[in-house]
Amino acid sequence: MKKIFSILLAAAATLCTVAxxxxxxxxxxxxxxxxxxEFTAENAAATNVxxxxxxxxxxxxxxxxxxxxxxxxxxxxxxxxxxxxNNTTAEQRIGGVIITPDNEDVGKKEITVVQAGSENxxxxxxxxxxxxxxxxxxxxxxxTVTVTVSGxxxxxxxAAEGCAEWxxxxxxADSFTVKVGDNPDTKERIGSVVxxxxxxxxxxxxxTIKQKPKVIPASIxxxxxxxxxxxxxxxxxxxxxxxxxxxxxxTEDENGEKPEWLHVTRQVGELYESIRIGVDNNTxxxxxxxxxxxxxxxxxxxxxxxxxTQEAAEDPSGGLDENIDITNTISNNSVxxxxxxxxxxxxxxxxxxxxxxxxxIIYSTATWPPYSGTGDxxxxxVYSTKVxxxxxxxxxxxxxxxxxxxxxxxxxxxxxxSSSASTIGxxxxxYESSVNTNTISIVSxxxxxxxxxxxxxxxxKFKDDKGNEMTGTYxxxxxIVQAGVPRPNPGTGGGEEGPVDPGFGxx
Numbered sequence: 001m002k003k004i005f006s007i008l009l010a011a012a013a014t015l016c017t018v019a020x021x022x023x024x025x026x027x028x029x030x031x032x033x034x035x036x037x038e039f040t041a042e043n044a045a046a047t048n049v050x051x052x053x054x055x056x057x058x059x060x061x062x063x064x065x066x067x068x069x070x071x072x073x074x075x076x077x078x079x080x081x082x083x084x085x086n087n088t089t090a091e092q093r094i095g096g097v098i099i100t101p102d103n104e105d106v107g108k109k110e111i112t113v114v115q116a117g118s119e120n121x122x123x124x125x126x127x128x129x130x131x132x133x134x135x136x137x138x139x140x141x142x143x144t145v146t147v148t149v150s151g152x153x154x155x156x157x158x159a160a161e162g163c164a165e166w167x168x169x170x171x172x173a174d175s176f177t178v179k180v181g182d183n184p185d186t187k188e189r190i191g192s193v194v195x196x197x198x199x200x201x202x203x204x205x206x207x208t209i210k211q212k213p214k215v216i217p218a219s220i221x222x223x224x225x226x227x228x229x230x231x232x233x234x235x236x237x238x239x240x241x242x243x244x245x246x247x248x249x250x251t252e253d254e255n256g257e258k259p260e261w262l263h264v265t266r267q268v269g270e271l272y273e274s275i276r277i278g279v280d281n282n283t284x285x286x287x288x289x290x291x292x293x294x295x296x297x298x299x300x301x302x303x304x305x306x307x308x309t310q311e312a313a314e315d316p317s318g319g320l321d322e323n324i325d326i327t328n329t330i331s332n333n334s335v336x337x338x339x340x341x342x343x344x345x346x347x348x349x350x351x352x353x354x355x356x357x358x359x360x361i362i363y364s365t366a367t368w369p370p371y372s373g374t375g376d377x378x379x380x381x382v383y384s385t386k387v388x389x390x391x392x393x394x395x396x397x398x399x400x401x402x403x404x405x406x407x408x409x410x411x412x413x414x415x416x417x418s419s420s421a422s423t424i425g426x427x428x429x430x431y432e433s434s435v436n437t438n439t440i441s442i443v444s445x446x447x448x449x450x451x452x453x454x455x456x457x458x459x460x461k462f463k464d465d466k467g468n469e470m471t472g473t474y475x476x477x478x479x480i481v482q483a484g485v486p487r488p489n490p491g492t493g494g495g496e497e498g499p500v501d502p503g504f505g506x507x
Contacts, residue, residue: 026055027054027055028055028103028106029052029054029055029106030051030052030053030054030056030058030101030107030109031051031052031109032049032109033049033052034047034049034111035110035112036111036114037097037111037112037114038115038116039084039113039114040116041086041087041117041118041119042086042087043086044083044086044115046082046083047081047082047083048081048082049080049082049097049111050078051077051078051080051099052078053077053101056101056102056103057077057101057103058099058100058102059100059102060072060073060074060080060098060099060100061097061100062095062096062098063096063097063110065093065094065095065096066097066113069084069085069087070083070084070085070095070096070097072097080099082111084113087116087118088118088121088122088151089117089121090118091117092114092115092116093117094113094115095113096110096111096112097113098111099111122151122152123150123151124151124199124201125149125151125202126148126153126155126197126202127147127148127205128146128148128205128207129145129146129147129148130143131206131208132207132210133145133178133207133209133210134210134212135211136212137182137211137212137213137214137215138214139182140179140180140182140211142178142179144176144178145177145193145207146174147174147176147195148174153197153198154198155195155197155198156171156195156196156198157176157193157196158194158196159191159192160191160192162191163189163191163192163209165181166180166189166191166211167179167180167191167193167209168180168181169193176193178193178207178209183211183212183214184214185213186213186215186216187213188212188213189210189211189213190208190209191208192206192207192209193207194206195207216244217243218245218298218300218301219242219243219244219245219301220241220242220243220247220294220296220301221240222238222239222240222275222304222306223239223240223241224238224306226306226307227277227292227306227308227309228308228309228310228311229279229308229310229311230310231282231310231311231312231313231314232281232282232420232439233310234278235279235423235424236276236277237274237275237277238274238277239275240273240275240294240304242296245296245297245301246296247294247295247297248294248295249266249275249292249295250264250293250295251263251264251290251293252290253289253290254289259288260280261279261280261282261288261290261310262278262279262290262292262308262310263277263278263279263423264277264292265278275292277308278423278424279423280422281313281421282311282312282313285312285313287309287310287312288309289308289309289310291305291306291307291308292305292306292308293305319438319440319441319464319465319468320464320466320468320470322468323468323470323471324468324470325472326358326376326428326471326472327474328359328376328472329357329358329375329376329377329378329428329472330378330458330460330472330474331358331359331474332357332361332363333355333356333474333479334354334363334479335352335353335354335355335397335478335480335481336480336481336482336483337350337351337352337395337480337482338350338351338482338483338484339387339389339390339395339484339486340386340387341388341389341487341489342388342486343489344386345386348386349383349384349386350385350386350387350414351381351382351412352380352382352383352397354379354380354382355370355377356378356380357371357376357377358376360373360374361375361376361431363377369436371431371436372431372434373431373433374432374433375430376430377429378426378428378442379426379427380426380442380447381417381418381422382397382416382417383407383412383413383416383418384397384398384400384414384415385398385400385414385415386414389482395480395482397449397456397478399450400449401415401447401449402415402416402446402448403415403445404417404418404419404444404445404446405417405418405422406421406422406443407419407422407423417442417447419441419442420442420465421441425441425442426442427441427442428440428442428462440470441464441465442463442470443463443464444462444463445460445461445462445463445469445470446460446461447460447462454477455475456475456477456478457473459473460472460473460474
């Protein structure tokens with residue numbers, strides 16, 4: 001009996017399994033009818049789409065091309081109602097309705113919707129009475145632009161990004177008014193007002209806004225009001241600011257004559273402009289005065305007269321008391337060269353600046369004067385024959401005998417050393433605890449330059465203003481640093497006219 005009951009249970013389970021499998025094996029599906037809808041341009045009646053879904057739910061949406069004019073609404077599980085807004089344009093438009101199943105195994109369905117173009121289309125257009133407004137730099141009056149619209153369309157007018165801080169726009173029914181703030185700059189400024197229709201078929205329009213630059217009266221000014229030089233001193237530099245005018249600089253003394261001892265040079269570079277003012281050494285026991293005179297090409301601008309005073313020569317409390325050997329002093333060196341361009345005249349000199357120092361002296365370009373400590377040092381201004389720039393930046397002082405000479409300003413010659421009587425001269429110094437306690441003038445003598453392989457051999461025989469000798473010999477390398485960079489030949493349109501002055505230019 002138990003065996004028969006077990007057989008019946010097994011048979012029942014088998015029947016249940018077959019039945020359950022048959023009930024759940026029905027395939028999910030989705031279909032729509034119709035798959036294409038055509039609407040008239042105006043007053044088109046809504047159209048129903050029948051959706052047949054098996055084993056899945058679904059949702060409805062409109063394609064991007066139908067957005068804005070096509071509507072699809074799910075009425076129930078089997079019906080979608082599709083409506084189209086009036087087409088006021090002449091062009092046919094095409095959109096779509098998408099039925100998306102919940103079951104990912106079932107593909108979505110799309111109904112193509114076509115709407116005819118209107119036989120009497122509405123023309124949308126927007127025109128402005130002006131595309132350019134120009135304003136005065138200060139207290140400018142507001143200006144109005146009329147907006148003419150075709151078709152039922154709104155619009156908005158806004159200052160474009162970048163000019164909203166100085167352009168104000170106020171809109172009315174059929175126009176807008178533009179007002180600008182004062183222009184604080186000496187350059188013209190430009191902005192725009194963008195007029196954007198609310199109908200995407202019409203392109204935005206733009207009005208350019210220009211405002212004239214602020215007018216600043218012509219003037220000249222300098223960053224100093226007077227200059228004072230020691231009897232022997234380095235050049236000084238001033239900066240001149242010229243507004244809406246050009247200027248030139250000259251010199252004159254109290255009698256209106258040109259002083260021979262005062263020199264001015266206008267130096268103009270790519271990134272700077274300055275005035276170099278230099279003086280010859282004053283060997284007289286009285287001070288001297290003159291003026292650097294800056295005049296404008298605008299007659300309404302008053303000339304600037306900058307007083308320049310040079311102190312009287314001091315009694316020679318320093319100098320040498322006997323002949324000295326300077327071999328130790330010239331044991332260390334730093335040399336700066338300003339090479340020439342290859343296209344410059346071969347007869348021009350090349351400018352060298354030598355710094356020598358001995359035991360006990362520390363040399364640093366980070367300070368001025370560059371020497372500190374206790375010991376002796378020497379500055380030489382040297383003019384060699386022409387030495388050109390080279391890519392390796394490896395230079396040698398040309399061989400020869402260099403003579404100490406009182407240089408004439410702007411007329412320096414090769415194979416010379418600038419004496420202490422020159423505008424930029426050569427000196428020997430003694431320092432005690434970083435203080436210069438004795439400045440010795442170099443007024444005559446020679447420096448013989450020879451080459452021995454990579455080494456320079458310098459044989460120095462100088463005299464000071466008392467006739468005492470400074471002699472010494474250096475054999476070794478020169479620590480040479482290049483100053484400046486090559487410039488293109490102005491004959492090819494690559495630079496300013498005239499040769500480069502590696503020293504300090506000419507008046």
